Amino acid sequence: MKTILLLFLLNNKTIAIELNSHTIGRENSAISIEIFSSFTCPYCAKLHLNILPDLIKKYTDTGRAKITLKDFPLDLAALNASKIEKCIPVKNKLKFHDTIYLQQSEWASGSSIEEINQKLKKISSDLGISNEIFNSCLNDPKNEEFVLQTRIEAQKKFNINATPTIVINNKNITEIIQSLLFLNI
Template identity: 30%
Template sequence: MSKFELNLTKRHLLGGIALAALSAAVGLPSVAAAVEIPKADADVDMTEALKPGALPDMAVGKEDAPVQIIEYMSMTCPHCAHFHNTTFDPIKEKYVDTGKVRFIIREFPFDPRAAAAFMLARCNPSKPAELSTADTYFPMVSMLMKQQEQWAAAEDGRAALLQMSKLAGFTQESFEACLTNQKLLDDVNSVRDRGAKEFGVNSTPTFLINGKRYSGDMSVENMSALIDSLL
């Protein structure tokens, strides 16, 4: 739930149309071709940020990749869902899979339903007392983000999450065991609290990237421009 919104006025819109028409008429390069590099909110101590907290970090990519990205996200945040449904996979293919980026997800639940979804992603479906690995965590997050509208706003959130979880291999028993794990809930909340206290996270998604903090959703083009500027 980003706190930043873009207000496009009629004057800006008409001015942009006029400039685009002028560019086309005189053969100037189109301003629409330029991709803006997102601006950082603040500096962060990336050495400290990269130290795991109460839970092991869920990461994909080379540990020594030149660009390190930490995303603080909430599972019920529509902006986070938009990022994961439209931007994450292309960025993973272009930069993570080629060794240029390491991407870490950290929990920042804003409500009990988001915390429950994170707990389910953290649990091993067949052994709920054990933590999952990145190989199962990321697919679970992806599934829940793609189906967010079905469970996040459902009247019976628990039943909706159970239905989603069964697709990931949970049974009624392992589902209940996971969601009654008080230590896991405390650890998820500890990850959130550390992000807020130490790194100033107060909205989602928030990205910590090579010592800078960025708030708000990013398109593939914007995040690519930012990553390219760091390589």
């Protein structure tokens, strides 16, 4: 897993943020589940809110698998949410995902990217992210490059053309998962 370290100067203090994808479970688990999603994708919200908790309970809590949540933003709003997610402390990342997906229709439907960013700032603030860190994360080109590079690499490696996409031990099982989501299971 590639990690990039961002350093921000805030009130004359250096703040370090590691850029990586959020992993749940033991790093050395036999099963590796990667979930590629876009924060503005309604089916990604459905997967995250309705299926992910069961996957965590059945597979990561039992030590059978690790789940890595990977960014695959489909639009500028999702890209900005992904950039902000990188600055959320690990202990609050799942809460950020939950909130973003629960409030998806509210924050992602702004009339401009500025309005969307203000809504993202409010969500981030509620999770303890200062305005300074929010603005730094949103505007840092290395942060954006990391998110977009994750997307490009996934697209090439796994032939991803839609979200959500689930990859288990490097095998894309999108068709199976999308069938389950479309069937409302």
